[in-house]
Amino acid sequence: MSRSASAQPPAGKSVRSLHDLRPFLQPYKARIALALVFLLMAALTTLVLPIALRTLIDQGMVAADPGQRVMAMREHFLALFGVGVAMGLFSASRYYSVTWLGERITADIKSAVYGHVLKQSPEFFETTQSGEVLSRLTADTTLIQTVVGTSVSMGLRNAIMAVGALTMLIVTNPYVMAQVLGGLVLVVMPAIIYGRRVRRLSRASQDRVADSSAIAAEVLNAVPVVQSYTAETREAKRFITATESAFKTGERRIRARAVLVAFIISATTGALLWGMYQGTQAVMDGKISAGHMGQTVVYVILLLSSVAALSEVYGDILRAAGATERLMELLAARSPIQAPAQPKALPAPQGGSRVTLSDVRFHYPSRPNQTALDHFNLVVNPGETVALVGPSGAGKSTVFQLLLRFYDPQSGRIELDGESVTQLSLEDLRQRIGIVPQDSTIFSTTALENIRYGCPGATDEQVHAAARAAHAHDFITALPEGYDTFLGERGVRLSGGQRQRISIARAILKNAPLLLLDEATSALDTESERAVQAALEEAMKDRTTLVIAHRLSTVVNADRIVVLEGGQIVDVGSHAELMARNGLYAKLAAMQFDQAHLAADEDEGDATAPQALSA
Template sequence: MKERFKTSLYLLWRLFKYVLPQWQLVIFALIATMVYSAVQAVPVALTKRLLDDALIKGDKDTLVLLCLISLGAVIVGGIACFIKEYFRQKVLFRAIVNIRQHAGEYILTMSMGYFDKKKVGELMSRLTNDIQSTRQTLDFMTGDIIEAPLTIISALAVALINCWQLTLLSFLTLPLFWLLIVRFGKRVRKYSSKSLVQLAQVTESMQQMISGVRVVKAFGLEKQKAEEFRRENESFFRKVMRMVFTKAMSRSLIETAYMACVVVVVLIGGILVINGTWGLTLGGFGTFFGALATMYLPAKRLSRDYNVVQESLAGCERIFAMLDEKPEIEDAPDAIEIKELRGEIVFEDVWFTYDSGEPALKGVSFTVKPGESLAVVGASGSGKSTIVNLILRFYDPQKGRILIDGIDIKKIKRRSLLRGLAVVTQEPFLFNTSVLENIAYGRIGATREDVENAAKAAKIHEVIMALPEGYNTLVGERGGNLSGGERQRVTIARAILRNPSILLLDEATSNLDSESEKAVQEALSELMKNRTTIVVAHRLSTIAEAKRIIVLEEGRIIEEGTHEELMARNGTYRRMYELQHRPEEVEAKTE
């Protein structure tokens, strides 16, 4: 109980930090809330005079005066209500936007190892559902946590002034209400946490259905995937209904207990009025009862808010748990800024293991001189792409060193390192925006002329100009409005625009047909000129431009040399080449 209370306070404090930057608006809202809460008690405070002096004695002047005062209080309350609600909601939504922005920026700082472990659907659920759930807690923090107590205090003051004995007697029921609120609040938070975890599973299942719709359609898996989604959805329904049942039970018991207390108070108050005990008049009892009713609504909101906040804090826990994770790849305190790379790459006895446990690279060592091109070949799973990932510093090796221009890659600020690198991957990714913007991502601040020159070098300019809106044409989701070869040449144009010292080509043409491959290969040849280039390839026909080749097998370099040297050795490289080419082509290459 004590530990959970501390955790709740800690979460509330962390949320409140997103509210603090808007402290001026918070003060405006607080002042308006104080005014609004105070005037709520005015009509109640006038009830005694209304009954005893105006109605029972028939004093019309007093009746009109009291009504005018009440009307003035209502008008002031209405203005204060607008001010408090407007500023409160502005603070609330700004805080949510800032939390979402912080979470989004945080996600982008994480290393690739983080994304290897996390499911896309789970991350999306945290960035959407969990962040949205914080709205309930923020709503409470900027609203009822201030307004409800102030309203209760105002009404309580009126009740105490009229009959403090009956007021204290009514307070004997408070422990019962507190017990009900706390007991059910614990359960609501527990069930809410479970339902949010399951909602992340539902989001993940939906994301996979949409992302893999081609496979689903091609293999006729509609019923199977729909059934899998139904199971996840039903599991969420069952978990959320446990929370709903607990909240409904809590509200009904609190409501029943309150109404029972009201009946008892009316009975006792009525007897006191009849007997004239404590000088309680009909007007005094009416005022007391009105104050009690005024206290009831905010008290009811607080009891409801307790459950809502417990439900919301489950989402807060998940968000802050995510934000508390540290990136695996960070700049060292003594990391240096490099303005321009020469392009030398050295691997010294590099070992690397993914989370699967089997080493992807085992003692890999090689050197690429500035301006030299190196091809890395091997079977699937031999560690080819891992070399590219390590140069990009998506991961750090567990053993050994990677040097760029003689400097350990860990001692270079990652952003300055990436300025001198460009990568073209097997699956070109385009953002759902214009062709112009997709190419311009290669260099911040690039002009239209720069983009067009890069497109011309990538042999894609004419294709772009033939599009409906030229460079302003939207490429669609993942570049779906372009063919595979066109998408790849757009990414090559992006790399050309970057003007890198080091170029990384990771299976850049493996998914293309012969015609598209030829066009892309021409663009790549232009891009590779005078640049240090590492070409990762499975299809050996794509490494014609490489001056040197290394062959990987199960994470180790087993062969190294030029194409002619490797063909002459009759080793793994020659066998791979023979599998991919006709006998006459092999003979021609070895003559």
């Protein structure tokens, strides 16, 4: 479960959480003001209707002459029609303005949250699932869009209408409406108190939806593994369990909100019907006219419908408040990896970069008791190729993570070309580093754009040259549309070796002074490995290169081989020197030799098996 999926909403917050949207509303003050004008005019024209109706009843029907009565009624009906047209125009303008604002502000929030999440360090993703983030970017922003683009507008409009109708009722029937107003106060107070429960349930419901989204995102990204372990039914049940949990939480929220709506509408109806009863008594006693009574009835209906609408809007606002809290949590997240306020500038690279790690001690934030690097010291000279070898968990990949400044060490110093990496801008630092990761990432676009990802401004010819250097050109041109072939999500249309060669071409195109190769040929067969190794050696000329490889055949030509174990350097030397010492490196080489010899025997046995059977 993610860090925040089960978190309780912060105490003391409710609708006030929507105040956090203020920075996103600020740029559109003029449009908001215009929308408020349209909203106010739409509400006022609605409130004018009962007055026009009263005039029609009291004045349009009093003329004794039938002809004059018809003319008077025609004028009053035309006046009513004019009010209706004005109400329609202002309502349409209000709808367009607020809906535009809802769409625009939601888009801004999505962009801000997504851009902020992309800047988080890997530490953030150790505790937050990507499915949780996606849920907040979709479900939560949809709730905010509904509130900003619809609910707030409807709430303000109905609030104006309710206040206006109530004011007119008080002016025309002060004694009766004083009683009604007292009743409404008794209605509002319990509603506000009970509304807090609705908000808590809204937040919990959104968290449970995020849980199911996180499960789905994780499993869909690993469908081949799920199917290979025949875990489809098990994963489907896990998703159903999460979905049912979300449904039950949602059911409690719906039930609580239904109770709230029923209470508000029932209590308000009772209070207003009491006012109408008093009004009919006044007509019968001759204290007010029929038109006055008709006006009162319409205002009562407007007040009743407005209060009912406000109760619905209040529920939407409570849900949006929970959504806002969740989104603001993402925006409030601060990466521990920050560039300095005044970063130092590195000189233009001349060949390879110089890398220095001095007395570095580091453990991952999620594993504070497990040291990844312990008093680690390493200097790599410009243009030098250094291989890092050792058993799994020795700290090889951690060195790469620290050089890219995905993490900062707890102590020690890391320098690139004589400057501490903490004094450089992250963009400048990472622009100087090219990397070929062990798990090659392929984006859902064409082969051309996947290679160009390493250098967005590269020409097609430069992309083709990088692909040739990585021995990827031939298989790419054999694809149905060549370099314009869509490679599918995560490169599902390519083999593992093809994906890796695309990744190598991307790094070659970037042409950075420091090249990091993390098992760059692990997915290649022997023949392809030789070809790509030759291409990498060509690309490594005049470049500083750090190589991680379990296949020792890929590092024998390195200038130096650094042997790691338990986060410390245990030996350094050339291949021949390390073999002569008969240490850890020699043991690793012997193990690989035995495995290779066994594989060769198996291949020979497979080849001779048909002959043996025929004999």
